[in-house]
Amino acid sequence: MSLVATVVAPSRQAEVERYLGGFFDDAIVRADAHAADYRRLWAAARDAASGGKRIRPRLVLGAYDALAAQGASVSGRERADAEPAAAAEAVALAAAFELLHTAFLVHDDVIDRDLVRRGEPNVAGRFALDAALRGLERERADAYGQASAILAGDLLIAAAHSVAAGLDVPVERRRAILAVLDECVFAAAAGEHADVRHAAGVRPGEADILAMIEDKTACYSFSAPLRAGALLAGAPRATVERLGEIGRRLGVAFQLQDDVLGVYGEERVTGKTALGDLREGKETLLIAYARGHAAWVAASGAFGRPDLDEAGARPLRAAIEASGARARVELRIAEEAAAARTAIAAADLPAALEAELLGLAAEATRRSR
Numbered sequence: 001m002s003l004v005a006t007v008v009a010p011s012r013q014a015e016v017e018r019y020l021g022g023f024f025d026d027a028i029v030r031a032d033a034h035a036a037d038y039r040r041l042w043a044a045a046r047d048a049a050s051g052g053k054r055i056r057p058r059l060v061l062g063a064y065d066a067l068a069a070q071g072a073s074v075s076g077r078e079r080a081d082a083e084p085a086a087a088a089e090a091v092a093l094a095a096a097f098e099l100l101h102t103a104f105l106v107h108d109d110v111i112d113r114d115l116v117r118r119g120e121p122n123v124a125g126r127f128a129l130d131a132a133l134r135g136l137e138r139e140r141a142d143a144y145g146q147a148s149a150i151l152a153g154d155l156l157i158a159a160a161h162s163v164a165a166g167l168d169v170p171v172e173r174r175r176a177i178l179a180v181l182d183e184c185v186f187a188a189a190a191g192e193h194a195d196v197r198h199a200a201g202v203r204p205g206e207a208d209i210l211a212m213i214e215d216k217t218a219c220y221s222f223s224a225p226l227r228a229g230a231l232l233a234g235a236p237r238a239t240v241e242r243l244g245e246i247g248r249r250l251g252v253a254f255q256l257q258d259d260v261l262g263v264y265g266e267e268r269v270t271g272k273t274a275l276g277d278l279r280e281g282k283e284t285l286l287i288a289y290a291r292g293h294a295a296w297v298a299a300s301g302a303f304g305r306p307d308l309d310e311a312g313a314r315p316l317r318a319a320i321e322a323s324g325a326r327a328r329v330e331l332r333i334a335e336e337a338a339a340a341r342t343a344i345a346a347a348d349l350p351a352a353l354e355a356e357l358l359g360l361a362a363e364a365t366r367r368s369r
Contacts, residue, residue, distance in 0.1 A: 012065070012091070016057045019095040020049060023159070040130075044123045045152045049102040051118070056101055056225045057094035063229030063243060064090040066353035086232070089167045093177065093232055096163040097225050100181070103156035104188060104220070110149045111196060112280070115142075124149035157185065169232065176231045184224035191216025198283040209285050210252065218251020242347040246357055249340035253364035256333045259284040260326065263317060278316055279308045285332065286325050293323035337361045 024046035031039040068086065106123050109115075115125030128145025132138065164181050167174050194212040198204045204212070226243040235243075262277040263286060277284065281304025290296040299319040302312045320326050340361045344354055 012061050013054065013058070015091045016054065016061075016094050016098065019091050020098060023095065023099075023163075024049070027159075037127075041123075041127075041148055041152055042155075044126050044148075045102070045106070045156060048106055048117075048123055048152070049098060049156075052098075052101075054098060056097040056221060059222065059225035059247075060094040060097055060229040060232075061090055062353055062356045063226045063235075064093075064233045066350040066356075067230055067233035067235045067239070069352075070350045086169070089169055090229065090232055092163055092167060093228055094225075096160040096181070097220075097228070099156045099163065100160040100185070100220060103153040103160065104192075106149050106153040106156070108192070110146050110153070111192065113146075115145065122149070123152050164228075167232070173231060173234065177228050180224050180228045180231065184220035187215040187219040188217075191219075195283075199281065203291070204283050204288060206285060206288055209283065209288055213252050213255045214248060217255045218248050222251035222254070223247030239347065239349070242343065242349075246340055246343045246347065249336050249343060250357070250360050250364060253333050253336035253340065253361070256285060256329055256336070257364055259286060260329055260333075263320065264326070275308055275310065275313055278303060278313050279306055280304065285329050286320050289325035289328045290320045290323040293319070293325075295319040295322035296325075334365055337364045340364075 024042065028039055028042045028046070031042045065087075068090075105117070109117060109122045109124055114122065115128060116122060121129055124142075124145035126145070127148035128141045131141035131144045136144065161178070161181060164178050165174070167177065169177075191212045191214070194204075194208070195216060198208070198212070223244045224247070226247045227240050230240045230243050259277070259282075261274075262272075262282070262284070263274055265272075265274050267273055276282075287303075291300075296319045299315040302308055302316055305312065338361075341358060344357045344361065347354075349357070
Protein backbone atom coordinates (compact mmCIF):
# COMPACT_ATOMS: atom_id res chain seq x y z
CA MET A 1 0.00 0.00 0.00
CA SER A 2 1.30 3.48 -0.83
CA LEU A 3 2.14 5.97 1.88
CA VAL A 4 -0.58 8.29 0.62
CA ALA A 5 -3.08 5.59 1.51
CA THR A 6 -1.80 5.45 5.08
CA VAL A 7 -1.43 9.17 5.85
CA VAL A 8 -5.07 10.05 5.21
CA ALA A 9 -7.16 8.55 8.02
CA PRO A 10 -9.32 5.58 6.99
CA SER A 11 -12.33 7.39 8.44
CA ARG A 12 -11.78 10.21 5.94
CA GLN A 13 -11.59 7.74 3.07
CA ALA A 14 -14.83 6.17 4.30
CA GLU A 15 -16.46 9.61 4.25
CA VAL A 16 -15.59 9.99 0.58
CA GLU A 17 -17.07 6.56 -0.16
CA ARG A 18 -20.27 7.50 1.68
CA TYR A 19 -20.49 10.78 -0.21
CA LEU A 20 -20.07 9.04 -3.56
CA GLY A 21 -22.59 6.39 -2.57
CA GLY A 22 -25.15 9.03 -1.62
CA PHE A 23 -24.49 11.00 -4.79
CA PHE A 24 -25.14 8.01 -7.04
CA ASP A 25 -28.14 6.84 -5.00
CA ASP A 26 -29.74 10.27 -5.45
CA ALA A 27 -28.95 10.34 -9.18
CA ILE A 28 -30.44 6.89 -9.71
CA VAL A 29 -33.63 7.91 -7.90
CA ARG A 30 -33.86 11.04 -10.09
CA ALA A 31 -33.31 8.90 -13.19
CA ASP A 32 -36.34 6.77 -12.27
CA ALA A 33 -38.53 9.67 -13.41
CA HIS A 34 -37.24 9.22 -16.96
CA ALA A 35 -36.54 5.80 -18.49
CA ALA A 36 -35.32 2.41 -17.31
CA ASP A 37 -32.24 2.63 -19.52
CA TYR A 38 -31.40 6.04 -18.07
CA ARG A 39 -31.51 4.56 -14.59
CA ARG A 40 -29.22 1.81 -15.85
CA LEU A 41 -26.87 4.45 -17.25
CA TRP A 42 -26.45 6.00 -13.82
CA ALA A 43 -26.01 2.56 -12.28
CA ALA A 44 -23.25 1.87 -14.80
CA ALA A 45 -21.61 5.19 -13.96
CA ARG A 46 -21.74 4.27 -10.27
CA ASP A 47 -20.05 0.96 -10.99
CA ALA A 48 -17.40 2.70 -13.09
CA ALA A 49 -16.60 4.90 -10.08
CA SER A 50 -16.18 1.97 -7.70
CA GLY A 51 -12.79 0.60 -6.73
CA GLY A 52 -9.52 2.18 -7.74
CA LYS A 53 -6.78 3.72 -5.61
CA ARG A 54 -8.69 6.95 -4.84
CA ILE A 55 -5.42 8.83 -5.10
CA ARG A 56 -7.05 12.12 -6.13
CA PRO A 57 -9.38 12.29 -3.11
CA ARG A 58 -6.45 11.37 -0.89
CA LEU A 59 -4.38 14.24 -2.27
CA VAL A 60 -7.24 16.71 -1.77
CA LEU A 61 -7.76 15.56 1.81
CA GLY A 62 -4.04 15.28 2.52
CA ALA A 63 -3.43 18.88 1.47
CA TYR A 64 -6.57 20.22 3.15
CA ASP A 65 -6.18 18.37 6.46
CA ALA A 66 -2.50 19.24 6.89
CA LEU A 67 -2.84 22.90 5.96
CA ALA A 68 -6.08 23.42 7.89
CA ALA A 69 -4.49 21.83 10.96
CA GLN A 70 -1.60 24.26 10.59
CA GLY A 71 -4.12 27.07 10.92
CA ALA A 72 -4.05 28.25 7.30
CA SER A 73 -7.75 29.03 7.06
CA VAL A 74 -8.93 30.16 10.50
CA SER A 75 -7.59 30.34 14.02
CA GLY A 76 -8.60 30.11 17.63
CA ARG A 77 -12.25 29.75 18.64
CA GLU A 78 -13.48 30.64 15.15
CA ARG A 79 -11.46 27.79 13.69
CA ALA A 80 -12.77 25.26 16.22
CA ASP A 81 -16.34 26.20 15.36
CA ALA A 82 -15.72 26.04 11.61
CA GLU A 83 -13.77 22.76 11.44
CA PRO A 84 -16.67 20.25 11.17
CA ALA A 85 -18.35 22.13 8.32
CA ALA A 86 -15.07 22.78 6.52
CA ALA A 87 -14.06 19.12 6.83
CA ALA A 88 -17.34 18.11 5.18
CA GLU A 89 -16.62 20.49 2.29
CA ALA A 90 -13.20 18.85 1.88
CA VAL A 91 -14.87 15.45 1.52
CA ALA A 92 -17.21 16.85 -1.14
CA LEU A 93 -14.30 18.38 -3.05
CA ALA A 94 -12.37 15.10 -2.83
CA ALA A 95 -15.41 13.27 -4.25
CA ALA A 96 -15.67 15.82 -7.08
CA PHE A 97 -12.19 14.91 -8.26
CA GLU A 98 -13.09 11.22 -8.21
CA LEU A 99 -16.19 11.94 -10.31
CA LEU A 100 -13.99 13.82 -12.76
CA HIS A 101 -11.52 10.95 -12.89
CA THR A 102 -14.32 8.47 -13.60
CA ALA A 103 -15.61 10.70 -16.39
CA PHE A 104 -12.19 10.75 -18.05
CA LEU A 105 -11.87 6.96 -17.78
CA VAL A 106 -15.29 6.46 -19.37
CA HIS A 107 -14.43 8.86 -22.21
CA ASP A 108 -10.98 7.28 -22.63
CA ASP A 109 -12.59 3.91 -23.23
CA VAL A 110 -14.77 5.43 -25.96
CA ILE A 111 -11.77 7.05 -27.63
CA ASP A 112 -9.83 3.79 -27.46
CA ARG A 113 -12.92 1.78 -28.52
CA ASP A 114 -12.52 -0.44 -25.48
CA LEU A 115 -15.54 -2.33 -24.19
CA VAL A 116 -13.83 -3.80 -21.11
CA ARG A 117 -12.13 -2.30 -18.05
CA ARG A 118 -10.64 -4.29 -15.15
CA GLY A 119 -11.80 -7.49 -16.79
CA GLU A 120 -15.48 -6.48 -16.86
CA PRO A 121 -17.68 -4.75 -19.45
CA ASN A 122 -17.29 -0.98 -19.07
CA VAL A 123 -20.12 1.51 -19.58
CA ALA A 124 -19.92 1.27 -23.38
CA GLY A 125 -19.57 -2.51 -23.19
CA ARG A 126 -22.58 -2.97 -20.94
CA PHE A 127 -24.91 -1.03 -23.21
CA ALA A 128 -23.46 -2.54 -26.39
CA LEU A 129 -24.00 -6.04 -24.97
CA ASP A 130 -27.52 -5.20 -23.87
CA ALA A 131 -28.36 -3.82 -27.32
CA ALA A 132 -26.94 -6.92 -28.98
CA LEU A 133 -29.08 -9.13 -26.73
CA ARG A 134 -32.09 -7.11 -27.87
CA GLY A 135 -31.28 -8.09 -31.44
CA LEU A 136 -29.38 -5.04 -32.77
CA GLU A 137 -26.61 -5.74 -35.25
CA ARG A 138 -23.05 -5.38 -33.95
CA GLU A 139 -22.30 -1.97 -35.46
CA ARG A 140 -25.50 -0.37 -34.14
CA ALA A 141 -25.11 -2.03 -30.75
CA ASP A 142 -21.56 -0.70 -30.41
CA ALA A 143 -22.71 2.79 -31.45
CA TYR A 144 -25.36 2.70 -28.72
CA GLY A 145 -22.77 1.64 -26.19
CA GLN A 146 -20.38 4.42 -27.19
CA ALA A 147 -23.12 7.07 -27.12
CA SER A 148 -24.19 5.89 -23.67
CA ALA A 149 -20.63 6.15 -22.37
CA ILE A 150 -20.18 9.64 -23.83
CA LEU A 151 -23.32 10.78 -22.05
CA ALA A 152 -22.24 9.14 -18.77
CA GLY A 153 -18.88 10.92 -18.93
CA ASP A 154 -20.55 14.24 -19.73
CA LEU A 155 -22.88 13.85 -16.76
CA LEU A 156 -19.99 13.13 -14.40
CA ILE A 157 -17.96 16.13 -15.59
CA ALA A 158 -21.00 18.32 -15.00
CA ALA A 159 -21.49 16.72 -11.59
CA ALA A 160 -17.90 17.42 -10.55
CA HIS A 161 -18.35 21.12 -11.37
CA SER A 162 -21.73 21.19 -9.63
CA VAL A 163 -20.29 19.74 -6.43
CA ALA A 164 -17.42 22.24 -6.43
CA ALA A 165 -19.78 25.13 -7.20
CA GLY A 166 -21.92 24.17 -4.19
CA LEU A 167 -19.10 24.25 -1.63
CA ASP A 168 -20.13 26.26 1.40
CA VAL A 169 -16.99 28.41 1.56
CA PRO A 170 -16.24 32.11 0.98
CA VAL A 171 -17.05 33.07 -2.60
CA GLU A 172 -13.51 34.00 -3.60
CA ARG A 173 -12.21 30.68 -2.35
CA ARG A 174 -14.92 28.81 -4.23
CA ARG A 175 -14.14 30.71 -7.42
CA ALA A 176 -10.46 29.86 -7.10
CA ILE A 177 -11.26 26.16 -6.67
CA LEU A 178 -13.59 26.22 -9.69
CA ALA A 179 -10.84 27.88 -11.72
CA VAL A 180 -8.48 25.02 -10.83
CA LEU A 181 -11.12 22.46 -11.80
CA ASP A 182 -11.81 24.22 -15.09
CA GLU A 183 -8.10 24.50 -15.83
CA CYS A 184 -7.46 20.80 -15.31
CA VAL A 185 -10.41 19.79 -17.55
CA PHE A 186 -9.14 22.18 -20.23
CA ALA A 187 -5.61 20.75 -19.98
CA ALA A 188 -6.78 17.13 -19.89
CA ALA A 189 -8.72 17.63 -23.13
CA ALA A 190 -5.61 19.13 -24.74
CA GLY A 191 -3.54 16.17 -23.59
CA GLU A 192 -6.11 13.63 -24.78
CA HIS A 193 -6.32 15.36 -28.15
CA ALA A 194 -2.53 15.24 -28.47
CA ASP A 195 -2.54 11.54 -27.57
CA VAL A 196 -5.12 10.85 -30.27
CA ARG A 197 -3.07 12.89 -32.75
CA HIS A 198 -0.01 10.78 -31.96
CA ALA A 199 -2.04 7.61 -32.48
CA ALA A 200 -3.19 8.96 -35.86
CA GLY A 201 0.34 8.72 -37.23
CA VAL A 202 2.10 11.88 -36.05
CA ARG A 203 5.35 10.67 -34.53
CA PRO A 204 5.95 12.68 -31.37
CA GLY A 205 9.31 13.55 -29.91
CA GLU A 206 10.32 13.69 -26.26
CA ALA A 207 9.01 17.23 -25.70
CA ASP A 208 5.65 16.37 -27.32
CA ILE A 209 5.14 13.31 -25.13
CA LEU A 210 6.12 15.05 -21.91
CA ALA A 211 3.78 17.96 -22.70
CA MET A 212 0.97 15.49 -23.38
CA ILE A 213 1.61 13.74 -20.05
CA GLU A 214 1.56 17.02 -18.13
CA ASP A 215 -1.74 18.01 -19.72
CA LYS A 216 -3.53 14.66 -19.79
CA THR A 217 -2.47 13.16 -16.47
CA ALA A 218 -0.27 15.26 -14.20
CA CYS A 219 -2.61 18.25 -13.98
CA TYR A 220 -5.88 16.60 -12.96
CA SER A 221 -4.40 13.62 -11.11
CA PHE A 222 -1.78 15.33 -8.95
CA SER A 223 -1.38 19.07 -9.37
CA ALA A 224 -5.03 20.12 -9.31
CA PRO A 225 -6.13 17.98 -6.31
CA LEU A 226 -3.23 19.31 -4.23
CA ARG A 227 -3.91 22.91 -5.25
CA ALA A 228 -7.65 22.59 -4.68
CA GLY A 229 -7.19 21.09 -1.21
CA ALA A 230 -4.78 23.88 -0.31
CA LEU A 231 -7.16 26.56 -1.59
CA LEU A 232 -10.01 25.10 0.44
CA ALA A 233 -7.79 25.31 3.52
CA GLY A 234 -7.08 28.97 2.79
CA ALA A 235 -3.37 28.38 2.15
CA PRO A 236 -1.21 31.26 0.87
CA ARG A 237 -0.87 31.61 -2.91
CA ALA A 238 2.82 30.67 -2.73
CA THR A 239 1.98 27.35 -1.06
CA VAL A 240 -0.70 26.61 -3.66
CA GLU A 241 1.77 27.29 -6.48
CA ARG A 242 4.47 25.14 -4.90
CA LEU A 243 2.05 22.26 -4.53
CA GLY A 244 1.13 22.65 -8.19
CA GLU A 245 4.76 22.25 -9.23
CA ILE A 246 5.25 19.27 -6.90
CA GLY A 247 2.13 17.65 -8.35
CA ARG A 248 3.35 18.25 -11.90
CA ARG A 249 6.65 16.48 -11.21
CA LEU A 250 4.97 13.59 -9.41
CA GLY A 251 2.39 13.20 -12.18
CA VAL A 252 5.03 12.95 -14.91
CA ALA A 253 7.02 10.41 -12.89
CA PHE A 254 3.94 8.27 -12.22
CA GLN A 255 2.78 8.30 -15.83
CA LEU A 256 6.22 7.39 -17.17
CA GLN A 257 6.30 4.50 -14.71
CA ASP A 258 2.83 3.48 -15.92
CA ASP A 259 4.22 3.40 -19.46
CA VAL A 260 7.10 1.16 -18.39
CA LEU A 261 4.68 -1.15 -16.54
CA GLY A 262 2.43 -1.13 -19.60
CA VAL A 263 5.19 -2.98 -21.47
CA TYR A 264 7.18 -4.76 -18.77
CA GLY A 265 4.73 -5.15 -15.87
CA GLU A 266 3.44 -8.48 -14.58
CA GLU A 267 -0.28 -8.85 -15.23
CA ARG A 268 -0.87 -10.70 -11.93
CA VAL A 269 0.53 -7.63 -10.14
CA THR A 270 -0.65 -4.72 -12.29
CA GLY A 271 -4.07 -6.18 -13.08
CA LYS A 272 -3.71 -5.34 -16.77
CA THR A 273 -2.02 -6.96 -19.73
CA ALA A 274 1.51 -5.94 -20.75
CA LEU A 275 0.48 -6.34 -24.39
CA GLY A 276 -2.06 -3.51 -24.61
CA ASP A 277 0.30 -0.59 -25.34
CA LEU A 278 2.27 -2.63 -27.88
CA ARG A 279 -0.90 -3.85 -29.62
CA GLU A 280 -2.30 -0.33 -29.71
CA GLY A 281 0.95 1.13 -31.04
CA LYS A 282 0.94 3.63 -28.20
CA GLU A 283 3.47 6.42 -28.68
CA THR A 284 5.17 6.57 -25.29
CA LEU A 285 8.59 7.91 -24.37
CA LEU A 286 9.88 4.33 -24.59
CA ILE A 287 9.02 4.27 -28.28
CA ALA A 288 10.27 7.80 -28.97
CA TYR A 289 13.65 6.88 -27.50
CA ALA A 290 13.80 3.48 -29.24
CA ARG A 291 12.78 4.69 -32.69
CA GLY A 292 15.68 4.86 -35.12
CA HIS A 293 17.81 2.28 -33.28
CA ALA A 294 18.69 -0.74 -35.43
CA ALA A 295 17.17 -3.19 -32.97
CA TRP A 296 13.84 -1.35 -32.99
CA VAL A 297 13.81 -0.95 -36.77
CA ALA A 298 14.28 -4.71 -37.11
CA ALA A 299 11.47 -5.60 -34.68
CA SER A 300 8.99 -2.76 -35.14
CA GLY A 301 6.90 -4.43 -37.83
CA ALA A 302 4.91 -6.09 -35.05
CA PHE A 303 4.28 -2.81 -33.20
CA GLY A 304 0.62 -1.83 -33.34
CA ARG A 305 -0.64 -5.22 -34.53
CA PRO A 306 -4.04 -5.96 -32.93
CA ASP A 307 -3.28 -9.71 -32.94
CA LEU A 308 0.08 -9.32 -31.17
CA ASP A 309 0.69 -12.16 -28.73
CA GLU A 310 3.32 -12.75 -26.05
CA ALA A 311 5.70 -14.42 -28.49
CA GLY A 312 5.47 -11.43 -30.82
CA ALA A 313 5.90 -8.96 -27.96
CA ARG A 314 9.18 -10.41 -26.71
CA PRO A 315 11.28 -9.07 -29.62
CA LEU A 316 9.70 -5.64 -29.19
CA ARG A 317 10.55 -5.56 -25.49
CA ALA A 318 14.07 -6.75 -26.22
CA ALA A 319 14.51 -4.06 -28.87
CA ILE A 320 13.39 -1.32 -26.48
CA GLU A 321 15.95 -2.52 -23.96
CA ALA A 322 18.70 -2.93 -26.56
CA SER A 323 18.13 0.63 -27.75
CA GLY A 324 18.66 1.94 -24.23
CA ALA A 325 15.15 3.42 -24.22
CA ARG A 326 13.99 1.68 -21.06
CA ALA A 327 17.08 2.80 -19.13
CA ARG A 328 16.59 6.38 -20.37
CA VAL A 329 12.94 6.45 -19.32
CA GLU A 330 13.77 5.01 -15.90
CA LEU A 331 16.47 7.67 -15.51
CA ARG A 332 13.88 10.33 -16.39
CA ILE A 333 11.50 8.91 -13.77
CA ALA A 334 14.27 9.15 -11.17
CA GLU A 335 15.02 12.74 -12.24
CA GLU A 336 11.38 13.80 -11.98
CA ALA A 337 11.08 12.17 -8.55
CA ALA A 338 14.28 13.90 -7.42
CA ALA A 339 12.97 17.25 -8.68
CA ALA A 340 9.75 16.62 -6.75
CA ARG A 341 11.72 15.90 -3.57
CA THR A 342 13.69 19.12 -4.01
CA ALA A 343 10.47 21.09 -4.48
CA ILE A 344 8.92 19.41 -1.42
CA ALA A 345 11.92 20.27 0.74
CA ALA A 346 11.75 23.92 -0.34
CA ALA A 347 7.98 24.28 0.12
CA ASP A 348 7.89 24.59 3.94
CA LEU A 349 4.90 22.26 4.24
CA PRO A 350 3.36 20.75 7.38
CA ALA A 351 5.19 17.58 8.40
CA ALA A 352 2.27 15.24 7.59
CA LEU A 353 1.86 16.58 4.07
CA GLU A 354 5.61 16.61 3.45
CA ALA A 355 5.83 12.96 4.51
CA GLU A 356 2.91 12.05 2.28
CA LEU A 357 4.44 13.70 -0.77
CA LEU A 358 7.91 12.30 -0.13
CA GLY A 359 6.30 8.87 0.07
CA LEU A 360 4.73 9.40 -3.33
CA ALA A 361 8.06 10.53 -4.81
CA ALA A 362 9.68 7.33 -3.53
CA GLU A 363 6.79 5.21 -4.78
CA ALA A 364 7.08 6.67 -8.28
CA THR A 365 10.47 5.03 -8.78
CA ARG A 366 9.79 1.61 -7.25
CA ARG A 367 6.13 0.72 -7.70
CA SER A 368 5.13 -2.39 -9.57
CA ARG A 369 1.44 -1.61 -10.12
